[in-house]
Amino acid sequence: MSDTTEDGAPERVRRVRSQRMEAFSDGVFAIAITLLVLDIAVPTGSQRDLLGVFFNEWPAYLAYVVSFATIGAIWLGHDLITEYLHSSDSILLRLNLLLLLVVSFLPFPTRLVGEYLLEVNAEKVAVTIYGLTLLAAATMVWVLWQYALRADLVRPDTTDAEVAILTRQFTPGLLGYVILLVVGLFQPVLAVIGYLALAVFILVPLGRAKRRLYSR
Amino acid sequence: MSDTTEDGAPERVRRVRSQRMEAFSDGVFAIAITLLVLDIAVPTGSQRDLLGVFFNEWPAYLAYVVSFATIGAIWLGHDLITEYLHSSDSILLRLNLLLLLVVSFLPFPTRLVGEYLLEVNAEKVAVTIYGLTLLAAATMVWVLWQYALRADLVRPDTTDAEVAILTRQFTPGLLGYVILLVVGLFQPVLAVIGYLALAVFILVPLGRAKRRLYSR
Amino acid sequence: MSDTTEDGAPERVRRVRSQRMEAFSDGVFAIAITLLVLDIAVPTGSQRDLLGVFFNEWPAYLAYVVSFATIGAIWLGHDLITEYLHSSDSILLRLNLLLLLVVSFLPFPTRLVGEYLLEVNAEKVAVTIYGLTLLAAATMVWVLWQYALRADLVRPDTTDAEVAILTRQFTPGLLGYVILLVVGLFQPVLAVIGYLALAVFILVPLGRAKRRLYSR
Amino acid sequence: MSDTTEDGAPERVRRVRSQRMEAFSDGVFAIAITLLVLDIAVPTGSQRDLLGVFFNEWPAYLAYVVSFATIGAIWLGHDLITEYLHSSDSILLRLNLLLLLVVSFLPFPTRLVGEYLLEVNAEKVAVTIYGLTLLAAATMVWVLWQYALRADLVRPDTTDAEVAILTRQFTPGLLGYVILLVVGLFQPVLAVIGYLALAVFILVPLGRAKRRLYSR
Numbered sequence: 001m002s003d004t005t006e007d008g009a010p011e012r013v014r015r016v017r018s019q020r021m022e023a024f025s026d027g028v029f030a031i032a033i034t035l036l037v038l039d040i041a042v043p044t045g046s047q048r049d050l051l052g053v054f055f056n057e058w059p060a061y062l063a064y065v066v067s068f069a070t071i072g073a074i075w076l077g078h079d080l081i082t083e084y085l086h087s088s089d090s091i092l093l094r095l096n097l098l099l100l101l102v103v104s105f106l107p108f109p110t111r112l113v114g115e116y117l118l119e120v121n122a123e124k125v126a127v128t129i130y131g132l133t134l135l136a137a138a139t140m141v142w143v144l145w146q147y148a149l150r151a152d153l154v155r156p157d158t159t160d161a162e163v164a165i166l167t168r169q170f171t172p173g174l175l176g177y178v179i180l181l182v183v184g185l186f187q188p189v190l191a192v193i194g195y196l197a198l199a200v201f202i203l204v205p206l207g208r209a210k211r212r213l214y215s216r
Numbered sequence: 217m218s219d220t221t222e223d224g225a226p227e228r229v230r231r232v233r234s235q236r237m238e239a240f241s242d243g244v245f246a247i248a249i250t251l252l253v254l255d256i257a258v259p260t261g262s263q264r265d266l267l268g269v270f271f272n273e274w275p276a277y278l279a280y281v282v283s284f285a286t287i288g289a290i291w292l293g294h295d296l297i298t299e300y301l302h303s304s305d306s307i308l309l310r311l312n313l314l315l316l317l318v319v320s321f322l323p324f325p326t327r328l329v330g331e332y333l334l335e336v337n338a339e340k341v342a343v344t345i346y347g348l349t350l351l352a353a354a355t356m357v358w359v360l361w362q363y364a365l366r367a368d369l370v371r372p373d374t375t376d377a378e379v380a381i382l383t384r385q386f387t388p389g390l391l392g393y394v395i396l397l398v399v400g401l402f403q404p405v406l407a408v409i410g411y412l413a414l415a416v417f418i419l420v421p422l423g424r425a426k427r428r429l430y431s432r
Numbered sequence: 433m434s435d436t437t438e439d440g441a442p443e444r445v446r447r448v449r450s451q452r453m454e455a456f457s458d459g460v461f462a463i464a465i466t467l468l469v470l471d472i473a474v475p476t477g478s479q480r481d482l483l484g485v486f487f488n489e490w491p492a493y494l495a496y497v498v499s500f501a502t503i504g505a506i507w508l509g510h511d512l513i514t515e516y517l518h519s520s521d522s523i524l525l526r527l528n529l530l531l532l533l534v535v536s537f538l539p540f541p542t543r544l545v546g547e548y549l550l551e552v553n554a555e556k557v558a559v560t561i562y563g564l565t566l567l568a569a570a571t572m573v574w575v576l577w578q579y580a581l582r583a584d585l586v587r588p589d590t591t592d593a594e595v596a597i598l599t600r601q602f603t604p605g606l607l608g609y610v611i612l613l614v615v616g617l618f619q620p621v622l623a624v625i626g627y628l629a630l631a632v633f634i635l636v637p638l639g640r641a642k643r644r645l646y647s648r
Numbered sequence: 649m650s651d652t653t654e655d656g657a658p659e660r661v662r663r664v665r666s667q668r669m670e671a672f673s674d675g676v677f678a679i680a681i682t683l684l685v686l687d688i689a690v691p692t693g694s695q696r697d698l699l700g701v702f703f704n705e706w707p708a709y710l711a712y713v714v715s716f717a718t719i720g721a722i723w724l725g726h727d728l729i730t731e732y733l734h735s736s737d738s739i740l741l742r743l744n745l746l747l748l749l750v751v752s753f754l755p756f757p758t759r760l761v762g763e764y765l766l767e768v769n770a771e772k773v774a775v776t777i778y779g780l781t782l783l784a785a786a787t788m789v790w791v792l793w794q795y796a797l798r799a800d801l802v803r804p805d806t807t808d809a810e811v812a813i814l815t816r817q818f819t820p821g822l823l824g825y826v827i828l829l830v831v832g833l834f835q836p837v838l839a840v841i842g843y844l845a846l847a848v849f850i851l852v853p854l855g856r857a858k859r860r861l862y863s864r
Contacts, residue, residue: 027246030675034752042759050770072745079668097288104250111258122266243462313504320466327474338482459678529720536682543690554698
């Protein structure tokens with residue numbers, strides 16, 4: 001009753017708004033994930049040994065895959081959260097903008113890692129900046145979901161079990177990012193591989209959770 | 217009566233058209249906001265002191281955040297305006313293209329600011345070009361809303377109070393941009409921080425207005 | 433009868449397909465129009481006289497505005513055509529891909545013009561390549577509309593008057609592009625200004641036609 | 649019965665989810681196809697003989713067209729597959745992400761081919777990397793379709809004949825890519841032309857199949 005007015009317009013508008021937030025976010029996710037390829041520099045003047053040069057660029061490919069998997073995981077999480085919202089509100093819209101700010105910044109530290117991995121000293125700086133960005137992104141997804149729960153934006157037909165499953169998806173990753181940040185100070189390459197494992201690990205249970213959520 | 221014809225087709229078409237304008241605009245906003253990251257140059261050959269080089273690039277990060285917040289605020293304003301339209305017309309479409317022209321130009325002056333802030337003389341030129349672009353964008357949002365009001369494109373169920381709130385959102389920013397343009401001639405860094413404050417200031421009341429508008 | 437089957441599914445599918453063609457095309461238009469800004473090189477090492485350097489880049493701004501207006505006009509024309517289609521077919525989809533091929537190529541000759549306008553000899557080459565690309569794009573819009581007419585994809589409730597108006601929108605531009613191609617061999621700058629005038633000239637009647645078509 | 653629950657919500661959610669997967673994928677396809685133009689380097693300092701320089705860059709144009717046609721064919725195939733799905737599931741979502749990973753990587757080997765075609769030795773490396781990426785993309789489309797068939801995600805009203813037609817579309821291309829990979833080790837230019845022929849060959853029957861499928 002408190003939701004709709006006599007003419008029903010706001011409810012419709014609210015849905016439209018939520019859809020545009022999703023469309024705008026999907027757009028930013030899709031662009032950020034596709035811009036990552038620009039971070040891989042094309043070697044020039046390597047007529048002699050292009051194959052060797054190509055393989056020597058593996059840090060750039062690794063960084064590409066890690067960032068791709070991470071944005072993919074964030075997109076899936078975002079997709080899952082917004083599916084459970086019956087509407088959005090002004091604070092959610094701005095929290096969402098903060099998440100997008102971090103996600104669309106990601107190509108920059110990705111390039112740093114691709115450029116400086118294996119360079120003594122510099123690699124630790126690059127991987128730490130990278131890890132902080134990933135941690136910020138994961139945190140923003142978690143904040144988005146927590147806010148949606150507290151602000152009563154979640155659809156009323158969502159069961160407690162579903163809320164619990166979703167909360168469990170978005171929480172443990174945070175700890176993983178903190179641990180890998182510390183690892184990165186000593187073993188940068190290992191940390192980057194860890195970030196990949198973490199993204200895949202998030203992608204897999206999200207999948208399993210989804211199957212459980214939707215196949216009841 | 218004047219709105220629909222006997223077969224009802226134009227009305228349907230009109231809605232579709234308005235949706236495609238929104239989709240196209242959302243696309244441009246999403247791309248422009250995500251391209252901003254390409255304005256941050258990745259330092260090369262900084263194996264020695266990547267951390268120092270990273271922090272020295274703060275003007276580029278500042279410019280990134282200011283432009284991101286501004287495009288975010290413009291997107292929210294655009295979102296708010298189009299929600300209140302029952303249809304668009306050919307003039308609105310072209311005014312909208314002008315707004316998109318300015319918004320998609322923004323990555324260029326953003327790069328100028330990131331490159332030249334702190335450089336004597338050049339920073340004033342860069343910040344002034346940047347400020348003029350921001351002013352043009354804010355003006356186009358204002359023009360879009362004024363035109364929609366005059367051309368009777370606003371949904372008939374919109375109350376005078378809602379119109380007043382919306383008008384109040386889009387007007388004071390203009391004065392702020394003019395003032396900051398002048399400030400930028402003497403204190404460029406201060407002006408850029410002011411542009412950030414202005415974008416956040418627009419984002420916040422937009423949020424409050426939306427809450428007021430939708431929670432009646 | 434030949435159009436729908438007993439269960440009505442293909443009709444639904446066809447609409448979905450047409451919507452995805454529109455969404456995909458809108459995406460390409462939006463990205464191509466926003467990528468244009470990357471064609472404007474940011475001057476480096478211009479601490480001394482950034483303002484002078486900034487103004488000296490006017491060919492790049494001119495090329496940016498011309499290409500933006502042209503893609504905007506093509507988008508409007510495309511929007512107008514697809515509104516009048518009741519479905520698409522496989523040939524239309526591929527003609528549409530050809531149009532998108534030309535449109536997404538446009539940032540390249542745009543950069544050529546921005547780089548080489550005012551350079552003796554080179555400017556004629558750049559402007560001719562640019563003009564040929566614009567002509568190809570305008571031709572593809574015309575082909576798309578002609579094909580839709582012949583393949584009976586236009587909605588049956590479209591009147592002959594509407595068809596005539598639309599055909600008149602897409603035809604005269606072609607002649608304009610041919611004339612400007614010749615002009616460009618002698619007066620490249622004039623030709624570029626002519627391309628801008630042509631795009632605006634297409635935008636205005638498109639607008640007027642829309643008003644006439646939808647305000648009956 | 650097993651598909652919907654008492655309140656019907658999951659079914660609705662599932663459709664929404666499938667739509668967002670399509671929208672996200674369309675976004676990535678549209679961006680990747682439009683980013684290809686950035687792979688064509690604008691010659692600098694060619695005032696003397698811009699026309700000669702322009703024509704000398706034909707490998708870059710060829711690579712642009714081949715990649716454009718290939719992404720176009722993949723998009724059409726993806727479009728065709730998703731039209732036949734009644735829902736998606738978590739594994740399909742991740743397989744889809746893998747396809748997008750390959751597609752958005754394509755601009756990189758495209759640039760390699762544009763840069764190194766005609767360079768002894770290097771051209772074979774570039775064309776092989778390019779061919780492997782194309783093969784990976786075609787394989788992912790095939791995997792997506794096979795998975796959808798096995799996981800019972802295809803709409804129940806799809807006839808066996810339709811399934812057979814679709815399967816025939818996605819299979820022979822794979823063999824073609826393997827053959828061209830071998831050709832590329834000896835005649836790189838020929839292989840690239842072959843990749844173009846293959847993409848066009850896929851585009852044409854896809855079109856014909858669609859016509860057959862939808863015009864019954």
